[in-house]
Amino acid sequence: MVSHYKKLILQAMGNYFGQDAKRIGxxxxxxxxxxxxxxxxxGDEEVVAAAAILHxxxxxxxxRKYNSNAGEYQEIEGPPIANRILKKLDFPREKIDEVLEIIAHHHRPGIVKTQNFEIIFKADCxxxxxxxxxKKHD
Ligand SMILES: [Fe+2]
Structure with a gap:
């Protein structure tokens, strides 16, 4: 049922970011x-998909809170929002913590030592x- 959750999480992410096409893209x-x-x-398809979409x-x-998009602030603010979204969608409870942990460390490799983390880190980089x-060529 990966595609089931993937579609729902993509929708929720799109709703949350609203007009911010850059973040959605x-x-x-x-x-x-x-x-x-x-x-x-x-790796785990559901964890990877959820973490990639919500990282x-x-x-x-x-x-809004710190007037900064620095990684450390994103890492603080991201997990509670992702938690709300995933719980609402009935995402498997036992996987939510792992997704949140990836989001909470996604700018700092070496702390979460899992295959799923590595995948998100590489893809984001x-x-x-x-x-x-x-941007340079614009
Ligand atoms: Fe990113």
């Missing part, structure tokens, strides 16, 4: 790369690199 791209990496190795979900709250490159 970023999350979708990270999901795409994370799925590509996962297809070549091992930056705290960014609006970080900007790749998208960030591409976005930086594109």
């Amino acid at each position: 970023h999350a979708c791209k990270v999901l795409q790369y994370a799925e590509e990496i996962l297809a070549k190795g091992s 930056d979900i705290g960014i609006h709250e970080a900007e 790749r998208v960030n690199r591409e976005e930086k490159r594109r």
